[in-house]
Amino acid sequence: MPSNPTISATRLLHFDAAHRVMEHESKCKNLHGHRYVVEATFDASKLDKLGRVIDFGVITTLLGGWIDAHWDHNTILFDADKALGHVIEEQTGQSVFYLPYNPTAENIAHYLMTQVCPDIFKDYEAVCRNIIVHETPNCYATISR
């Protein structure tokens, strides 16, 4: 048995959003929606005094809260797609969320790992090690550090 096994904790989060993939070769170029599932996995070098990597409720509050505020029931677009975004904003009043790249499952996972988690979990010892973004029950992308 290894002397320092890695222990991780994973929380599943769900959100609904619309997106499209600019220049996609097929139907994904159309504006459409998904029931996204995010699996966020955290590691810690040691457990806290209660025996946790991080409280699951903290993941829900911080990461789930960020997703709820910015992505849930919103439209996620590439910032090169602002012509469409402006039409949506004018017609619905919603604030479209723009990514610096196409909103594929891979890029959504990348954004959570590199832009969102380091900021919202900066006061916690646990580190986000792995994020999986499910776009459909059969298709998902994984980013690990």
Ligand SMILES: [Zn+2]
């Ligand atoms: Zn899609």
